[in-house]
Every structure is written in C-alpha cells, then in structure tokens.
C-alpha cells in the first residue's frame with residue numbers, strides 16, 4: 466500500500482472504494498493492521514475505556530492521546546493517522562490549536578473533534594494552521610451524560626435534519642473527513658451522498674464511504690456488553706492478521722456491516 470493522504474481518501478470516495486479504518490493504540494497493532502490493508506488508524510479516546518478501564522472517555526488527556534499516537538506512528542509507514550481530541554481539549558479555537566499541536570507533533574496526520582456547527586471557527590482555524598480536521602456526529606461519546614447513555618441518535622425526523630445541518634456546516638468550515646456514529650442507516654446514506662468529503666460510519670449502516678471499529682471489538686476481546694454494530698472477525702479467522710484482512714475485505718465488498726449490525 467502506498468501512503469494514504471487526504472487526497473487519496475477523497476479519490477477513494479470518488480471511485481466508490483470503501484475506506485477501512487480501525488483504532489490502534491500501539492506500534493505492534495499499527496504495523497499488523499497496516500499490513501492487513503487498513504487505510505487509516507484512529508487513536509481513539511475509546512482508549513479510556515478499552516485500555517484504562519473507565520466507564521466513559523471523559524478522563525482521557527491530550528498527553529494520553531499524544532503518547533499512543535507516537536506509539537502508532539512509530540509502527541506505521543503508510544496508514545493515515547487520525548488522533549482524537551479529548552473531552553474539553555478544544556473548548557476554544559486557541560485551546561484546540563494547542564491540543565492539536567501536541568497530537569500532530571506526536572505523529573498524527575489529522576485530528577478528530579466531536580460536535581456540530583459550534584465548532585466551525587475551530588475547524589477553520591485548525592485547517593488554516595495546517596491541521597486537517599475530521600468531524601464526529603451522531604452518538605458523540607464525550608456527551609454521554611447529556612444523552613443519558615450511549616444511545617442511537619437521529620431517529621426522529623427533526624433530530625435527523627439537525628445532524629444533516631451540522632454535517633453541512635462542518636464541511637463548509639473545512640473538515641476533510643466525517644465520522645457518523647450510531648445513527649439510522651438511511652440518515653448516514655443521505656449524508657454520505659450529499660457531502661463531497663468521505664464519511665466513515667460506525668453503527669451507521671453500509672452506505673457510508675467507509676467503516677471504523679474499535680480494535681478490541683473487531684477481535685472479540687471486549688467483555689460484557691458490546692454494541693450491536695460490532696463484529697468479532699477473529700472468531701472465523703484464527704489469527705489477528707487474517708481477522709483484520711477479513712474486516713477490510715468485508716468493508717470493501719459491502720458485506721460488513723450487515724443489517725444485524727445496523728439501525729433501521
């Protein structure tokens with residue numbers, strides 16, 4: 466695989482080639498996932514839950530994400546590296562620039578922010594300063610206490626329209642990628658069709674430009690409750706590399722996610 470860039474991701478959307486993204490938090494998995502054909506690696510603030518054992522992502526710090534971004538960047542040659550901006554690390558454009566500087570210096574190629582049109586100035590400011598930005602709409606886990614749990618978003622028509630408006634506003638502000646989490650498949654399909662930039666889904670049905678999963682979910686390592694939209698690819702594959710090759714292939718062929726992983 467040659468180096469994946471924002472231009473390449475955009476071209477993949479135009480060509481109808483599905484983007485496979487997965488989280489990783491260290492060099493070993495970053496290398497393995499890249500060899501398995503993953504296009505993009507996310508250093509997700511999900512690490513607060515899967516690595517640190519917390520009940521939410523809220524305690525994760527910029528230093529935590531920077532540390533794991535450096536680990537992933539050291540294990541990666543060609544994947545496009547996206548780092549999550551943690552809870553309360555982008556409350557103003559100035560704070561966002563300071564946080565993003567730490568993550569870009571750690572080796573990220575893009576930062577991801579949770580939220581809608583109120584982040585337009587922040588997105589524009591980061592982009593002007595040379596930091597590509599990924600949006601994140603739908604179930605934004607940093608707002609778990611506002612939502613009252615990790616719940617499907619955009620089920621009502623009015624709420625769906627609001628998510629569409631936020632997606633348009635973020636694209637206009639300059640985001641170059643958008644994650645849509647835990648929304649009805651039809652809403653994700655509509656937004657993916659309307660926006661020029663690639664849209665990556667998780668629990669958003671099959672009709673986005675790509676998919677993302679938390680690596681522990683894709684490998685069946687998560688114990689207790691696992692979200693409906695996840696799939697254990699290791700169960701059928703026998704080894705980690707083959708499991709992630711299967712994930713990439715099923716995303717490419719539109720076989721994952723199936724209806725059993727989606728909200729309709």
Ligand SMILES: Nc1nc(=O)c2c([nH]1)NC[C@@H]1CN(c3ccc(C(=O)N[C@@H](CCC(=O)O)C(=O)O)cc3)CN21
Nearest residue numbers: 511514515606615616617647679681682687692693694
């Ligand atoms: N292991 C793991 N996987 C993830 O996908 C993930 C994390 N951790 N940590 C950070 C956030 C939290 N996420 C979550 C967690 C739970 C649900 C969940 O329980 N969803 C219900 C939806 C129920 C409904 O409203 O219908 C589901 O059944 O999937 C969704 C996303 C996604 N992210």
Ligand SMILES: CC(C)C(=O)C(=O)O
Nearest residue numbers: 488509510511644677
């Ligand atoms: C689930 C993905 C999209 C994420 O934001 C994370 O891993 O933190």
Ligand SMILES: [Mg+2]
Nearest residue numbers: 509510511549
């Ligand atoms: Mg996250």
